[in-house]
Amino acid sequence: MNLWRKIGLLLALQLTALAAMVADKQWTLNTGTPVVLQTEPVDPRSMFMGDYARLNYGISHLQLDGETALGGDKDFKRHDTVWVALKPEADGAKAVSVHHQRSDIAPGLLALKGEAQSVNDFAWDRVNNKSLKQRTLEVRYGIEQYYVQEGSGGQIERPRGGEKVAILAAIDARGKAGILAVLLDGRERYRETLF
């Protein structure tokens, strides 16, 4: 094979790999079931984060004990694969149970795949401003970052004037999630397109 053919082959394979990344994401967005996920305020912006908004969801912190504990498994450790059963509701999807295996999720519920970030024995009560003894599982779903135009990340991370930020996410058959749109007070602020 001569040099130019090798270069052509290399370029074709590299572009195919990059296109596969885009296609995988678009497949999730096009075939996934749309659900609304409510976000929560995040910690102050890090100087290293650059121009993207960090998103924190209600389903990012799952209670494993106490009166409001979720059903399912309790014995998680860091980096475990987590399957969360979601029930879509008008004001945002709610987590119903959390499992190690997808097959344990009851029929009729949406299965969302995540990765255990940490298991904490204490949680911070924002209302009373004190620490509570409560076992909480922190989960990452791969939809925690959203790149926005320079300077506008703060509007999503820390909305002002009582604005509510929600995410319209698509969850595909593999349990993978992708962000379809960012909603400010129920109206689309950013919409994802292929080009």
Added chain:
Amino acid sequence: MNNHKFVKRLAQELPRWEKEGWLSAEGGQAILADLAARQSKPLWASSLALAGALLLGVGVITWFAAHWSEMSKLIKLLLVVFALSASHVAHGLCLNRGALPRLAQGMALLSVLFFGAAIMLIGQIYHIDAHFPDGLALWAAGGLLTAWLLASQPALVLSLALAGLWSWNEQFGYQAMNWPLLGYLLLAGVLLWRQHWPIAARAWGALCILWVIGWHAQPWIGETWSAAAHLRLFALQVLGLAGCWALAQASAHPLARAVRGDLLLASLLGAFLFTFPDLALRGVQPTGELLSWLAALAVIAALYAVGIFRLVRASELPVARLSIGIALAVGFAALLVLEIVLPRNNGLPGLLWNALFIGLLYWLGDLGIRHGDRLMVNRAFSGFALLVLARYFDTFWSLMDRALFFMAGGVLLLAGGGWLERRRRVLMSGIETRRSA
């Protein structure tokens, strides 16, 4: 000596050689003319061109970074494709039109960097927030492909470094075994078998060793490093590394020649750790799962035996020396088997390891002197100095409050170190003398 200096020195020497009658005047002129014709293009020219290309690349990237948020997705994608294609085409032009092989290698390296940038930018454009090491794996695979198709050693070295980062994140960060790395190592190994790239070969060997060490970060092997399972696994790994070294030492292939020094160093380092009398003495005693360890031992011991057999068969050492070598190899394997089968409960294995380690260093030094291998002799002396230091601290650390013992130990160490250095210098000058003769 660089080429320019060599030609200058030759031009100074030629008249004397002609005067002595060793060379005719025409012959001398012909040699100089031939050298002048074969003079390579100055290094600074290609270095400047490479620096210029890099500066241009950095400038273009900075300009686009400043205007990134104003561009549409399509423009961003086109830019990514253009940058990647441009580096590939530049590589081809440097080789075909410009005959600039060094600059072409620089372009191949740049194309690997651009591929990584493309992965990150696609991730940003489409908000892809996946398992972080997967991105590194894709980048490393792209680098390997570049090295393979463009025959570029720098691209392979960069790819191996990325694969190291990938494996580090998977095995130490996520505590998951990185099995796909074996496929990568196999493909990179095939490429290195065909191409004779010593730097990349050493990086490949280092990556193999990193993967082997990564087994100890897995939760199933035990949470604490004092667990007996770690010691058993470590013994197996040291035996395996020593077996690979023996196979590499017996082979004349450039890949084997490149990696054997590091394999030997890793094996010796493993043996050195076993010389510590307290190693894993306070560890958790193993439960009854010996059978699986013995099965693994049988496979690795077979590899070690094949390596030693090939080494013995290829050896040109006198019978007496060879017998000592075989005895040391058997002793080494026997002590490792002992560590696996009978977990330590006293200091005796440590004592035996110290004796064996001294024997190994002596044999290594002797082999280095016989082959005129300065590096081997230096390594043997360094190993001996390290062992003496380790035992010094083992012995005198507990006697810290007795200053006299501590001082006596220090004096002993200073005297021993001086004697050792004198011996090393004598041996080195002997090697030099033999080489000159």
